[in-house]
Amino acid sequence: MKPLIILLLGSIALCSCTHPPASYKGEYPDDVRVIVEQKCATAGCHNDKSYENAAGLRLDRWEHMFAGGNSGSVVIPYNTANSSLMYFINTDSSEGPVLQPTMPVNGTPLTAAEYQTIKKWIAAGAPDRTGAVPFASDAATRQKVYITQQGCDLIAVVDAQTNLIMRYISIGVSNAIETPHCVRFTPDGKYAYVSFTSGGYLQKIDATTDQVVDQMYLGDGSWNLFHIAPSGKELLITDYEGGKIELIDLEKMSIEMTYEDFQNPHGIECNAAFDTFYVTAQFGNTVYRLTRSGRVKELSIDGNDPNHKADTYNPHEIMMTPDRSRYFLTCQTSNEVRVMDTKTGALLKVIPVGTFPQEIALSHSKPYMIISCQEDITPEYPGYKGSVYVIDYNTMEVVKRIPGPFYQIHGVSVDDKSGKIFIASRNVSSTGPAPHHTSQCGGRNGYYSVYDLNTFQPVTTKRYEAAVDPYSSDIRFKD
Known part of the structure; x- marks a missing residue:
């Protein structure tokens, strides 16, 4: 079987980002949640207050990530090659595509370890903290195109x-x-x-x-x-x-x-x-x-x-x-x-x-x-x-x-x-x-x-x- 071919999907907006309050809690696994809190779902970016001006992509909760943005899906479970989020948080071309602007804009890019955490999480199906994989339920009866x-x-x-x-x-x-x-x-x-x-x-x-x-x-x-x-x-x-x-x-x-x-x-x-x-x-x-x-x-x-x-x-x-x-x-x-x-x-x-x-x-x-x-x-x-x-x-x-x-x-x-x-x-x-x-x-x-x-x-x-x-x-x- 041929290897998966990379597809660039979604849209990540340019924004000036600051950190969210410490009380923020999402439904991501804890290691992923910490990265999203600090680098993505921040004021002026992809949180509940500003996501409409950030390509419609809300990331403050796991369930919102899988509602997509203005251009549709940004994370495809089990498929890092076709998850466009990966390109915007990547700074190492040996790991895959590097697209500008690097997220977070005007902030500190993800470390290599943080990038690998997100990559492994998506490769494992991008589950929530309970292990539930997006769109995995009712597989035998789910209507699809x-x-x-x-x-x-x-x-x-x-x-x-x-x-x-x-x-x-x-x-x-x-x-x-x-x-x-x-x-x-x-x-x-x-x-x-x-x-x-x-x-x-x-x-x-x-x-x-x-x-x-x-x-x-x-x-x-x-x-x-x-x-x-x-x-x-x-x-x-x-x-x-x-x-x-x-x-x-x-x-x-x-x-x-x-x-x-x-x-x-x-x-x-x-x-x-x-x-x-x-x-x-x-x-x-x-x-x-x-x-x-x-x-x-x-x-x-x-x-x-x-x-x-x-x-x-x-x-x-x-x-x-x-x-x-x-x-x-x-x-x-x-x-x-x-x-x-x-x-x-x-x-x-x-x-x-x-x-x-x-x-x-x-x-x-x-x-x-x-x-x-x-x-x-x-x-x-x-x-x-x-x-x-x-x-x-x-x-x-x-x-x-x-x-x-x-x-x-x-x-x-x-x-x-x-x-x-x-x-x-x-x-x-x-x-x-x-x-x-x-x-x-x-x-x-x-x-x-x-x-x-x-x-x-x-x-x-x-x-x-x-x-x-x-x-x-x-x-x-x-x-």
Whole structure:
């Protein structure tokens, strides 16, 4: 397994600090508490009186540290490499990144021993004085969002209740960036799988422990999207550049069947029996209908002969309605969603949406398809790019267009339990908003936003910074 790649998160404000009163007591372990009292949770800095002007980060109690700051989490339990607090208290480059300003500002930096105390504490899970580790309770039932970080070979694990990154999972096999593309949970929420466009492996993650527990070699290829069977026992995955589709036995972690000679296969859907599959051809006007036995039929989405011309519709993602009577296609060149009749293959409706529509998330509590439009220009938010369209899949009408302070949004997830939409902004262009920090794996940090499924308004104004190129996302429990 490759080593974890360092991510710089959070934001620590410039401030002039003085010591807190001697009566201050926190819930940190005593050795950590003494350091935080003297160097962090001080007047003018990260205490209860001044934290709002210190990047919103309050540190006077353990529980406040794990409420994060204006940019989200600053300490990731068990993960010193991705805890941005470490960079601002470090003065020794041999120990890791050293970022300015060194904390405490205008005060005495942490000694080497104090730095090691904080580092060992985070590596042990950053527990409170009773030994409780943040976000460790209810591991089997905790609602989470997984977001692939294409530029760092990481998965951000977001706690759906607090909206904060609670863990990072290091993925991939080699030391090179393998570009994790798609992540999906099994229907029971026990496991997740991740594919790579620059690596030949499929990896399996235990969603209770957030650890990679198995992997299999698919063969050389650009492994893009996949669809997990309703049983959770099989998976169908596309090789975008190699033109292959593979059927995987997830219990044996082995290839059951390889189907070949497709033109840029990408998005995948299936029937209830998981024996008939619908696969988008990324370029042109074509969807493949593939049976388990290997029969293939090309279906046109515009009434013309099937073709693979890049200047037409270019269907990217496909999503079926819950009864599987219709499927919706994001057409990234024509900037529309096309609705097709599953049984007859007839075009039912063309729905104009924003520029470069990409991913689709399905709500299970409301009749909504949530569409990310990556390059949409939003006059309401000058300097930003991207919008979300909400479509009622029964009426096939746009319910809401959601503009926001996004930049190149791609992955979207719906948490019906809490009524939230999680929206990932890739932010890979240099014209996007400047990240709070840089990342050692190169590129620009992205971020995610959280919106209310009922009102379509922001749940919070926070922009939760994540690693480089947050791309695909999925919610753990759908119902």
